[in-house]
Amino acid sequence: MAIRQNFPGTNEMTFFDVITRGLKRRPIRTGLTLLGIAVGIAAVVALIGLSRGLVTSWTAGMKSRGTDIVVHNMRGSLTPKPFSAATRDRIAHLPGVAATCMILVDLMSVENAELMIVSSREWGCFAWENLKLVSGRMPNDQTERAVLVGTTAADVLKKKVGDTVQIETEELTVVGIVEGGAFVENGSIILSLPLLQQITGNQDKISAIDVRVAAGTNDAGIRRLCEEMSRLIPEAHAEAAGEHLAHTEGYRVISAMSWGTSLLAILVGVLGVTNTMLMSVFERKQEIAILLALGWKRSRIVRMILWESAMLGLLGGIIGVGLGVIGVHLMQAAPAIRGLLEPDLSVNLILMAVTIAVCVGVLSGFYPAWRSSRLTPSLALHG
Amino acid sequence: MLGALDRPSAGTLSYRGKSLLDLADPAAYRAHEIGFIFQAFHLLPTFTAIENVQIPMFENHQSRAARKTRALDLLKAVGLEQRVNHFPAKLSGGERQRVAIARSLANSPSVLLADEPTGNLDSESAKHILDLITSLHFDRRMTLILVTHDMSVASRASRAIQMKDGQVVFDGDPAKLSRHE
Numbered sequence: 001m002a003i004r005q006n007f008p009g010t011n012e013m014t015f016f017d018v019i020t021r022g023l024k025r026r027p028i029r030t031g032l033t034l035l036g037i038a039v040g041i042a043a044v045v046a047l048i049g050l051s052r053g054l055v056t057s058w059t060a061g062m063k064s065r066g067t068d069i070v071v072h073n074m075r076g077s078l079t080p081k082p083f084s085a086a087t088r089d090r091i092a093h094l095p096g097v098a099a100t101c102m103i104l105v106d107l108m109s110v111e112n113a114e115l116m117i118v119s120s121r122e123w124g125c126f127a128w129e130n131l132k133l134v135s136g137r138m139p140n141d142q143t144e145r146a147v148l149v150g151t152t153a154a155d156v157l158k159k160k161v162g163d164t165v166q167i168e169t170e171e172l173t174v175v176g177i178v179e180g181g182a183f184v185e186n187g188s189i190i191l192s193l194p195l196l197q198q199i200t201g202n203q204d205k206i207s208a209i210d211v212r213v214a215a216g217t218n219d220a221g222i223r224r225l226c227e228e229m230s231r232l233i234p235e236a237h238a239e240a241a242g243e244h245l246a247h248t249e250g251y252r253v254i255s256a257m258s259w260g261t262s263l264l265a266i267l268v269g270v271l272g273v274t275n276t277m278l279m280s281v282f283e284r285k286q287e288i289a290i291l292l293a294l295g296w297k298r299s300r301i302v303r304m305i306l307w308e309s310a311m312l313g314l315l316g317g318i319i320g321v322g323l324g325v326i327g328v329h330l331m332q333a334a335p336a337i338r339g340l341l342e343p344d345l346s347v348n349l350i351l352m353a354v355t356i357a358v359c360v361g362v363l364s365g366f367y368p369a370w371r372s373s374r375l376t377p378s379l380a381l382h383g
Numbered sequence: 384m385l386g387a388l389d390r391p392s393a394g395t396l397s398y399r400g401k402s403l404l405d406l407a408d409p410a411a412y413r414a415h416e417i418g419f420i421f422q423a424f425h426l427l428p429t430f431t432a433i434e435n436v437q438i439p440m441f442e443n444h445q446s447r448a449a450r451k452t453r454a455l456d457l458l459k460a461v462g463l464e465q466r467v468n469h470f471p472a473k474l475s476g477g478e479r480q481r482v483a484i485a486r487s488l489a490n491s492p493s494v495l496l497a498d499e500p501t502g503n504l505d506s507e508s509a510k511h512i513l514d515l516i517t518s519l520h521f522d523r524r525m526t527l528i529l530v531t532h533d534m535s536v537a538s539r540a541s542r543a544i545q546m547k548d549g550q551v552v553f554d555g556d557p558a559k560l561s562r563h564e
Contacts, residue, residue, distance in 0.1 A: 012447035013434045021429045290425045293388055294439040295414020295490065377413070378388040380425060381498065 019307045022280065029276060034316045036272035040265035041320025041357045045349065046327045047258035052344035054251060059242030060342075061184030062210070065127045067101075068222055069211035071229055073236040074248040080105070082205035083235050090232040096214050096225050101125030103208040104196050110189065111166055113156050117188040118167060120196030126212055131190065136161035136176030142192035146175040150186035165189065170199050183342040211238070266360055269316065273364035277309050281372045288372050289379030298373045305369035306362055313361020317354040324353070385528065386417045386496050414442040418487030418525070420516070422499035424479040426471040432458060432482045433467040439489040457485035461515060477508030484515060488523070495520065497529040501536060513539065534560065 023030045062070065071091065074080045085102055092100050102122040110116040121127040123142035131138075131148060139146040147167075149159050154177045157165060164171045172191065180186050197203050211229070213222060222240050229238035237247075245251055281288070288301055328343045384391055385398070387409040396403045398416065406412050413419075426435045436454035445453070458467050461481040471479055480500060487495060497516060501509035513536060520527040529540065537543050543560045545553035553560060 012451045013430075013437045014447060015441060017434070018438075018441075025429050286425075287427055290427070291438065292410065293386065293413060293419055294486070295410055295417075295442050296439075297408075297410040297442065300441065376389070377386075380419075380421065381388065 015304075015307075019304060019311060022284075022304065022308045023311060026280070029279070030312070033272050033276040033312055034319055037269040037313060037316025037357055037360060038320035038323055040262070040267075040269035040360070041317050041353050042323035042327055043265040044262040044353050044356060045321055045324025045345065046331065046343075047262055048353075049324065049328055049343040049345045049349055050331070051251070051254045051258040052346075052349065053342050054254065055242060055245045056344040057183045057342040058245050061180070061182040062241035064130050064181035064185055065101075065210060066130065066212050067127070067210040067241045068213045068217070069226055069229065069238055070241050071209040071211065071233055071236050071238045072207065074245075074250065080207040082202050082207050083233075085204050085206045087233045087236065088206075088209050091209070091211070091229045091238075094225065094228060094232075096217055096221060097211055098214045099126050099212040101127045101210040101212075102193055102206045103127065103210055104193055104200070104202060104206050105208065106196070106200060108167065111157055113153075116153060116156070117184065118191070118196060119185075119188045120191050120193045122193045125210075127210055130181050130185070131178040132181070134177045134179050136174070139175055139192060142194050144175075144192075145170070145172050145195065146191070147172045148176045148178045148190040149174050150178055150180055150188045150190070152183075152186040153189055156187075167191075167196075168199050209236075210241075266356065269357075269360050270364045273309055273312055273316075273361055274367060276312070277305060277365055277368035278371065280308070281305065281368045285375055286379055286382065288375050289377050292375065292377035293380040301375075302369045302373050305372050306365040309365025309368070310358055310361040313358045313364070314354065316361070317357025320357060321350050321353055385494070386419060387412050410442070414439060415490055416493050418490075418492035418495045420480070420483055420487050420495065420497040420500045422502040424471070424476075424483045424503070426479055426482055426486075428471050431468050431470055432463060432474065432478075432485075435471070435482055436485045436489055439486060443490055453489065454485070457488050458482070460488075460519075461485045475508070476504050477511060480504060480508070480512050481515065484512070484519070488519065491523075492525065494526045494528065497527065499530055499532070501531070501533065509536075 071087070072080055073083055082104065088100055088102055091097060102125070103119065105117065105119045107115050108118050110118065128138070134151060136148075138148070147165060149157065149165070154160065154174075159165055159174050159177075161174055161177060163174045165174055166172075167189070172195075178185075178190065180188070180190075193206070197205065211225075213225060217225070219240075226238040226240065230236075239247065291301060292298070325345055328345065332343065384396055384403070387403055387406060390404060398412075403409075403412070427438065430438065433451070433454045436457055437450045440450045440453065443450075455464075455467065458464055461484050463478060463481050463485065466474060466478055469478075471482070474482065480503075484500075495516070500516060501512050504512060516527065516529070517539060519525065529536070531537055537560055538557045540557050543553065543555065543557035544551055545560060
């Protein structure tokens with residue numbers, strides 16, 4: 001008792017201390033390995049977050065307009081293919097359909113913005129209702145050569161009410177700056193349907209029909225309506241708002257590329273951790289032999305190496321998530337994509353990224369752990 | 384081989400009537416029956432004295448507090464109560480060997496195997512360490528098997544077995560060892 005009182009600072013040691021001490025003995029090597037994993041995980045967070053953000057931000061945009069179903073034909077291509085505006089009449093009077101709104105939307109280079117959403121809407125339909133004027137006024141009618149500009153788009157294009165904006169060869173007047181209630185809406189230029197049809201040479205063509213269903217329609221009802229609409233308009237597909245984007249070829253390509261790049265980055269992380277842990281095992285051969293000589297079971301040695309490795313993964317994952325979030329915000333501010341999409345940095349994505357990192361750690365530790373378990377305790381007698 | 388660090392290529396090896404070659408769990412035997420003292424101390428450099436002493440206790444399923452208390456008691460027994468939080472690099476050779484001795488006693492083994500325990504020490508430290516080991520041998524009633532090239536060390540044993548080129552050339556009273564040599 002007297003001894004304990006003499007050494008109040010003496011810590012009780014746990015197996016966890018053994019693991020962390022193993023990592024701390026080569027701080028630079030551990031740090032560089034962590035950085036290797038972190039870069040891989042940051043790539044996962046940034047790329048997957050951005051590609052998922054594509055769906056969530058467009059879905060939010062549709063929800064803010066009050067759209068429940070979208071009739072479109074984006075499936076087979078990277079961009080929507082316009083189809084006949086007359087198709088709307090085939091579905092407008094279906095039971096359960098409260099309102100429809102014809103849309104022609106395109107991604108265009110507008111002045112200094114390399115890509116900007118230019119969204120035209122059927123005059124007077126519900127898709128205009130969610131737009132809140134921040135300044136200026138709404139267009140007087142569908143023939144007025146005027147546009148509304150979302151707040152982010154106005155910022156990117158440096159436009160205010162009264163300025164003109166050039167779309168293709170047409171100069172249109174900015175009559176209002178609007179807040180659309182969603183990231184996509186705020187990053188868009190909004191105008192009347194006939195105007196964009198005329199500018200882009202798509203007379204009587206639309207790229208989507210936004211459908212608002214009757215109040216009280218449940219998911220099953222929406223699915224039934226989608227099936228019915230797809231049957232009535234064979235040149236397009238009807239899907240619940242948001243889902244339509246996830247099923248498009250474009251999104252699949254983006255998603256596959258994101259995962260492909262991320263997996264490569266993760267593979268580099270796996271090799272990095274394996275290398276570090278192998279070096280660590282080789283360096284500590286005699287120490288491991290001493291532990292075996294002192295009575296440690298081989299299973300405990302294996303656990304020690306696997307835990308060290310998993311710890312590298314966990315710490316690398318946490319740092320990687322931080323780097324990824326910072327990276328995404330930097331990318332978001334880049335002129336090429338500013339206002340186009342909002343990353344989906346959900347808790348799920350972050351948990352998934354950290355889980356991947358821990359799996360990377362454990363996976364990378366298997367071979368070094370196996371090597372460590374092959375060492376013989378008699379090595380302790382050497383040196 | 385008695386420490387189950389290695390296996391004989393021929394012959395038999397038994398401990399308390401049981402063959403060591405048939406041990407289901409050599410690690411448990413090493414942990415509970417054998418205490419090792421090495422010539423080069425073999426302390427783990429990233430752990431303090433008290434942590435080094437606790438290392439063998441992990442296989443004992445003791446509580447953290449019990450491990451710490453036992454380690455402190457052992458360090459006190461070897462006269463290192465003032466050095467418990469020092470890393471091996473900050474200890475003298477004699478102090479390191481004392482920590483190693485405390486570590487070898489961690490799980491109250493029946494047999495202490497000392498491999499040239501004074502081989503890396505100056506003569507004064509060597510004498511202290513030898514006194515310590517022999518007093519532990521008597522006080523704790525443990526079997527002590529000590530390997531040495533030093534006749535003055537061997538002379539303190541109750542029985543000496545001399546080996547030359549892998550053959551036993553003497554087995555008996557250490558007092559007669561020098562004559563035999």
